[in-house]
Each structure stands twice: as C-alpha cells, then as structure tokens.
Amino acid sequence: MDRKKTIRSLQEKKGNKEKITMLTAYDYTMASILDQAGVDAILVGDSLGMVVQGKDTTLEVSMDQMAYHCRCVAAGARSALLVGDLPFLSYHISLEEGIRNAGRLVQEGGVHCVKLEGGREMVPMVEAILRAQIPVMGHIGLTPQSVNALGGFKVQGREAERAKALVEDALALEAAGVFALVLEAVPASLAREITGKLEIPVIGIGAGKDCDGQVLVVHDMLGLYADHTPKFVKRYAELGEAARNAVQSYVREVSSGAFPEERHSFKG
C-alpha cells in the first residue's frame, strides 16, 4: 500500500518538481476510488452545495453538512491527506467560532486539516486555528464564498492592482503559517509569479500549468456534473452519459421483462 500522505510529503513535492494532485469527494465510494487511484489529497469541498445539493452557489452549506460529508469521505481515505473546507460564515464571526468549527471538522469529520477562503484579512483567523494545532490551507483568487461581493464566478487578478493585492495576500498567508495555498481562476502568468514567490505549495484550479499542483471538482472531471462546466475543467470521462445509458437500458429491460433473468434469481 501507498505510504500515507502527509503535509510534509506534499510540501516535499514543491522542491522535487513532481506536481501535487488533489480532487474533491463528498462520500465514501468516491473517496475510495480517488484514494486507490493515488491522489495526494482529497478535499471535501463546500462545492458540495452545487454538485450534491443542486444549489447555484456554495453559500448555504452548513457546518453540520460539512462534518457529515467529511466523516463519509474519511471512511474511504486511507492514504490521501484529507482536507475539510470551512463553509461560509463558519469562520467570519469570531476567532472562537473559527477555532470551534475547524475543530469540529477534525473531531466529527476526521479530517487532517482545514481550508478557508480569504487573503490577509484572514491572517488572525489562520493564526488562531494554527494555535489549536490544526493545519490550515489557504484559498485566494476566485473565492466562491464571495460570489455576491465579486459579482459572479469571474476570473480574478486581471487588473494590475488586484494582481498585486493577490501577491500580497499570498505572502501574508504564507507568513501566517498556511501549509499550502489554493489559487483559483487567475491568469496563468500571475499564478506562475505567486508560485515562484512562495515556499509553500500552490495548488491551482484555473490557474495554469505552473502551479505546484492541481485541484478539480471530481464531478466536473468525470463528466457527472454538467450544469455549468468552467473553461478550466478537463473532462477525463463522460460518466454522466454512461450512467444515463445504463439507466435507460435498465428501464427498457425491466419494462419488457428482460431483466431479471434466471441467473439473477434464487432457487427455492
């Protein structure tokens, strides 16, 4: 079996030039598939609000729901590092609430570390959670929990001033102690600059090829979720189509009486 992945083993990849692989999962079955396939890290993303719950944003996902899905995924993640997304409003009210909620994902959800969205304004929160000995992953660029403030799911950092602010956010989060940083939907050139300036790994989604690793929503890359496929998604399979075809065959065969056959039946 694969050696268990750790924060240290992920960080070593930055020096070694081997890229870090991360995908989302929300349940045991998918987590088992990702783990067996050898991904470094599994993110229980609040994107579950969209791909599991069918909402238009991630904003309605609750702490109870995150803890539940983290627990489901933890049952299937033997080797991968398990990252739990802190949902909207779970780390915005007070340092105390942020520590409590990060701790809940560890204690109830079984994750190894948490991820939170935001730049230098999150430095005190990052430091507070780190004081509880919970490792923190940062997330800047397109931060979906800010969808209403940003005016939509839009590429970030195209203007020089905003690009500079993102570089400063990245440096501030690194100085605060995050062990890695997700960089979402920014120009590839800006992602390359930030990746070069940081000593911690930068994991990109829609941030070009020069990050230290990549993350995608697993339902997107498997072709299971097609409500809206961002440009940065590569579909490695068409499982949605495969599933529809399989269910159509089932409907046809049950309707006509072709299924079940004798070999699917018990003798008395």
Ligand SMILES: Nc1nc(=O)c2c([nH]1)NC[C@@H]1CN(c3ccc(C(=O)N[C@@H](CCC(=O)O)C(=O)O)cc3)CN21
């Ligand atoms: N299934 C899924 N996949 C994701 O990658 C994902 C989620 N859900 N939920 C949370 C966020 C939202 N994400 C997105 C969604 C759309 C674009 C996108 O295609 N933006 C276009 C159009 C913006 C516009 O309409 O102006 C762009 O050009 O920026 C980017 C990131 C990424 N995250």
Ligand SMILES: CC(C)C(=O)C(=O)O
């Ligand atoms: C897309 C990743 C980075 C995420 O935050 C999520 O899935 O919620």
Ligand SMILES: [Mg+2]
């Ligand atoms: Mg998220």
